[in-house]
Amino acid sequence: MIDTVVLDLGQVLVSWEPWRAHPDLTRQEWDAVAGRIGFHDLNLRADAGERWADLEIEVAARWPGTAGFVEQYEREFAATLVGPVAGMPELVGELRERGTRLLGLTNWSTETFPRGVAAVPAIGELEAVVVSGEIGLVKPDPAIYEHLVATHEVEPARALFVDDRAENVEAARALGFRGHVFTTATVLRRELAVLDLAHA
Known part of the structure; x- marks a missing residue:
C-alpha cells in the first residue's frame, strides 16, 4: 500500500x-x-x-x-519561475485532504530556494522538503534518497517518488520506491487513482 x-x-x-x-x-x-x-x-x-x-x-x-x-x-x-505546473496545486490539495503524506525532494540551491517557496504556495502544503543545497547531495546520488528515508522515516515500499527526470526516478526505484516519471498532472492523477490516492 x-x-x-x-x-x-x-x-x-x-x-x-x-x-x-x-x-x-x-x-x-x-x-x-x-x-x-x-x-x-x-x-x-x-x-x-x-x-x-x-x-x-x-x-x-x-x-x-x-x-x-x-x-x-x-x-x-x-x-x-513562471508559475505552478498546470493541475498540480489542485492535485496536491486533494492528496493532502485524503490524508496522503506529502514530502519534497529537490535539487535546488539554498540561495534561490526561498524564492521558489514564495512563488508556489503548493510547496508549503508539503510536510517537509529535502533541499539538495542544504545537505550537499544531489539526485540521482542514492545518498540523497537515503537521507530522505532516514530523516523523515519513509518506507520506500510505501512511497511513490515523482520526478520529471528518468534517471532520478530510476535511482529511487533502485532503493525500493515506486517511481513515476512526471509529464503532466493528468497522467500522474491516473497513476494515483490506480493506487487509490486520487480521483481519476
Missing part, C-alpha cells in the same frame, strides 16, 4: 524557464551562452551547495565575454 508521495519541485510543482532571467537575450542567444559556459553543470553545482557568487567569478575568469551572466541569473531568479 502506498501512503506517501515524494515530489520533485522544478517542472513538477513549478515551471522553471532559466532563460527568463536574461530578457536582454533572445532564446537562441541564451542557449549559446549557456552551452558555452556549461550552465546546467554550474546549476547542478549550485544545487549541491556551491555559492552563485563563486561560480560567477569562475565563469568570468574563464569566459570574460560572459561576465555577469551567472550573477544576473541568480539576481533575477524569480523571473525564471
Whole structure:
C-alpha cells in the first residue's frame, strides 16, 4: 500500500524557464551562452551547495565575454519561475485532504530556494522538503534518497517518488520506491487513482 508521495519541485510543482532571467537575450542567444559556459553543470553545482557568487567569478575568469551572466541569473531568479505546473496545486490539495503524506525532494540551491517557496504556495502544503543545497547531495546520488528515508522515516515500499527526470526516478526505484516519471498532472492523477490516492 502506498501512503506517501515524494515530489520533485522544478517542472513538477513549478515551471522553471532559466532563460527568463536574461530578457536582454533572445532564446537562441541564451542557449549559446549557456552551452558555452556549461550552465546546467554550474546549476547542478549550485544545487549541491556551491555559492552563485563563486561560480560567477569562475565563469568570468574563464569566459570574460560572459561576465555577469551567472550573477544576473541568480539576481533575477524569480523571473525564471513562471508559475505552478498546470493541475498540480489542485492535485496536491486533494492528496493532502485524503490524508496522503506529502514530502519534497529537490535539487535546488539554498540561495534561490526561498524564492521558489514564495512563488508556489503548493510547496508549503508539503510536510517537509529535502533541499539538495542544504545537505550537499544531489539526485540521482542514492545518498540523497537515503537521507530522505532516514530523516523523515519513509518506507520506500510505501512511497511513490515523482520526478520529471528518468534517471532520478530510476535511482529511487533502485532503493525500493515506486517511481513515476512526471509529464503532466493528468497522467500522474491516473497513476494515483490506480493506487487509490486520487480521483481519476
